[in-house]
Amino acid sequence: MSRRGSMFLGSRIARLIFASNLAGLAVLIIGAMVLNEMRAGFVVSKKQDLVAQAQIFTNLLGEDATTPEPSLDVDAARQTIVRLNLPERVRARVYSPSGDLVGDSFYLSERVDIAALPPLKEPGRIAKIGAAMSEWAGRVFGPIMPRRSSEAVRTQTFEEEFESAVLGDVAASQRFSDRGQRIISVSMPIQRVSAVVGVLTLEASDIDEIIRSERAALVPFIGVAVLVALVTSFLLTMGIARPMRRLSLAADRIRSGASDRIDIPAITRRKDEIGNLASSMQGMTDALLERIQANEQFAADVAHELKNPLTSIRSAVETAERVQNDPVASERLRDVIASDVKRLDRLITDISNASRLEAEMTRVPSEQIDIARFVRDVVRTYDAVSDNPDAVSVVFDDATMGARLLVRAREGPLGQVIRNLIDNARSFSPPGGEVRVKLDQTNDGPQTIARIVVDDDGPGVPADKLETIFNRFYTDRPKGTAFGNNSGLGLSIVQQIVATHRGKVYAENRDSGGARFVVDLPAI
CATH class of the missing domain: 3.30.450.20 (PAS domain)
Known part of the structure; x- marks a missing residue:
């Protein structure tokens, strides 16, 4: 069929x-x-x-x-x-x-039959x-x-x-x-x-x-046919037109701001296309509401994060006017201002990248990707930094034994996930250290999983922060780390992109020291 x-x-x-x-x-x-x-x-x-x-x-x-x-x-x-x-x-x-x-x-x-003859006339259009x-x-x-x-x-x-x-x-x-x-x-x-x-x-x-x-x-049959037509018209009205009207009114209430979600249980419980449409519209409005709330929270977080370096810069400028005759204090204030400007630049760059990636995930269609070749190509972009003896090197290990794992993803956002994890691991690794990227294959029930593991030799993650580190603008870093080099958006972006690919990401500490970040993506 x-x-x-x-x-x-x-x-x-x-x-x-x-x-x-x-x-x-x-x-x-x-x-x-x-x-x-x-x-x-x-x-x-x-x-x-x-x-x-x-x-x-x-x-x-x-x-x-x-x-x-x-x-x-x-x-x-x-x-x-x-x-x-x-x-x-x-x-x-x-x-x-x-x-x-x-x-x-x-x-x-x-016998004579008398009957009036009908008038002669041209048959009408109806006839x-x-x-x-x-x-x-x-x-x-x-x-x-x-x-x-x-x-x-x-x-x-x-x-x-x-x-x-x-x-x-x-x-x-x-x-x-x-x-x-x-x-x-x-x-x-x-x-x-x-x-x-x-x-x-x-x-x-x-x-x-x-x-x-x-x-x-024939009159009774016509009457029955008319009655059937009226009954079916009523049923169609009650079964189709009326629910569609209720959905339209619910959508108008959302548009006017009188309501923030579609709440029509009698329609969403239906087991037909109208029920599916109502459920889809309800899911769509819930997703839009979550998106709006997330954007509002993001805007509030951005305002808060931008306010901190701006306040610091304003304080440094006001203090510099009073210590103009003290060269040491003036130099220290200039360093503070430079660090805050650098932090502002990093924040604005990461916020721009996050917005660009979010738009790209809605516009660019997904495609089949050979995940082993893709991760290897991303890791090779770090080969140029291995010539510096103090630089942190990045190595790749394909543990799938040549199995050709395919995932449905978008190249740009997925590449951003791997780069953010590698950059985060390199920032916590000691000079001359090594970041290891491994691709493995596992299963989640009948579903084959492509697992990407990123290990570093840094201080690890506090046990109570293994989930918090994926929050926006989380920047609790060890002492001695250069201030302003991180905006706290990298891991948040990773979690958001992985979720759109129906995967999951989590962090854990290695027994031998250092942190491990694991990304699981469903394979085709």
């Missing part, structure tokens, strides 16, 4: 709309098929009744209105027609084998559309409608019917009379022994009453 078909059949709302729209149509189709069968039954019954009457009348005419030659006795035939006492809507006519009219019950009984739809329905649903092929009454002219009767067959047809009435006609040969001496034609003109009765019988 195609994806489009499976999406359609798997949609509860699509099935509801499809079934609701077909319900009323199904009622009309079933009603039309039932009434078509009823009409066919009425017409066939009328034909059979006329055939039975015609057999009786032709037997009577064969006995009383024929001569031994053999031939038809015209006067006797007319008298026999008068004695038949036919129903009001049945007309009997007798013809000679050559087609000449011998007798007509309408004229012989001196034309109705006729076109009727023809279309006949073409489309005709093959599936029940038929009485062996008993059906054919549509043919009187001449064709008469020719069949003259040859000795019983002919039946339906057609319109010269007065525009729909009639059922039966023609039967009048025989003397085996010779055809005439033709008796019986016509019933009450078929229009049958059709009118049929149309009247």
Whole structure:
């Protein structure tokens, strides 16, 4: 089954709309098929009744209105027609084998039918559309409608019917009379022994009453179809339009600030697309709220962190005006100002990088990355600093034994994660020390995990700070570390990027001394 078909059949709302729209149509189709069968039954019954009457009348005419030659006795035939006492809507006519009219019950009984002729006018547009739809329905649903092929009454002219009767067959047809009435006609040969001496034609003109009765019988089906349409429209309104309206009002309340989240339990508990939409909108608003709160907290943290060096610079400038004659004090104040300016520059640079990475994670699509080759390429960028004997070197160890681990990630942010961890480890390592980057493979249940481990030989992390170090602007560093070289955003950025890649990062202390940072990313 195609994806489009499976999406359609798997949609509860699509099935509801499809079934609701077909319900009323199904009622009309079933009603039309039932009434078509009823009409066919009425017409066939009328034909059979006329055939039975015609057999009786032709037997009577064969006995009383024929001569031994053999031939038809015209006067006797007319008298026999008068004695038949036919129903009001049945007309009997007798013809000679050559087609000449011998007798007509309408004229012989001196009965006159008075009926007002309808005015002649061009059919209206609605009538034309109705006729076109009727023809279309006949073409489309005709093959599936029940038929009485062996008993059906054919549509043919009187001449064709008469020719069949003259040859000795019983002919039946339906057609319109010269007065525009729909009639059922039966023609039967009048025989003397085996010779055809005439033709008796019986016509019933009450078929229009049958059709009118049929149309009247269709009224209940139309009523049921209209009722089904109203009920399904109400259900669609209650099941689709009303929940969508409530979602729209909830979104408007959030936009206007009257509410900060979508809280519609009755809709979010639904097990269809509207429930999924409500849950997605609720999750989206919660994520936006968290993002807004995080941005507000970030702005407050930035203001606080920028205020500290600015306050220090202002104090140093004010103090410098009072110690202008003390060169030693003035030099010390200039060093303080220089350190604070350096710290400000570091803060602004890291804040800019954090904002850029956040925007990049929302714009740049993820891709499959060979994590071993990627980490090796990042580590190689530190080869240039290994020439300095006091510099901290960086080495890479691939413990996956050549396994090609693939992860879905964004190259820019993921590279920033590895560089931030390496830079953080180098800043705590002693001169001439070594930072070791290792790639390993592990499992979390059925999920394969690509694990990146960064070790250093520094003083380690206080046990009570293993989680705090990932907070923004955390800069509690050992004594002797150069002031202003760190903004406290590096590890916070690492945690944020890893979380967007559905991974996790944590810190621990090595048994032999130093810190270890571990990044786990789900592998493909």
